[in-house]
Amino acid sequence: MVKLFSIKQPFADKIFRKEKKVEFRRQNVKIETNELCLVYTSAPIKKLSGYFIVKEKLRMPLQKLWEKTKNYAGISKKEFLHYFDGCKEGTAIVIQAIRNFSKGLSLNDLRKLIKNFNPPQSYRNLSALESTLLLSKSGYSPKI
Secondary structure (H helix, E strand, O other), rough: EEEEEEEEEEHHHHHOOOOOOOEEEEOOOOOOOOOOEEEEOOOOOOOOEEEEEEEEEEEEEHHHHHHHHOOOOOOOOHHHHHHOOOEEEEEEEEEEEEEEEEEEEEEHHHHEEEEEHHHHOEEEEHHHHHHHHHHHHHHOOOOO
16 A cells, blocks of 8 residues: 655655655554655745655564664654654654656645545555555656
8 A cells, every 4th residue: 555654855855865765653553674755845945746656564662662763763862762752662664666756746736636645754655546646647657
């Protein structure tokens, strides 16, 4: 199943530059190895900007999660701890491949394609119709 992730612009930029090879989430994300994940870059960009393929998901206590991901986290330990403040465990989605869309889709374009579209707070599963529509209109190429 294709998922749509909202990622803040500074972190999305780091992911697309391959400086950040993991996406952190506070909640336990139901996600599988080799799953396709679309990236919606939030304000001020507000655009479906690319996608990544999942290498693996890690869910564990924060200290252990930091130790396993610090070399490719793309953020400082201070940022990591601030993001997970109040959590005992965290999720890391390790990225195996990433690619920008050749066209991408603005928020207005997304709303024209999908009735009542709103970017997710964190992530959401896309229906088969939604994923087919978004991939076909965004310049998706399965070659990474």
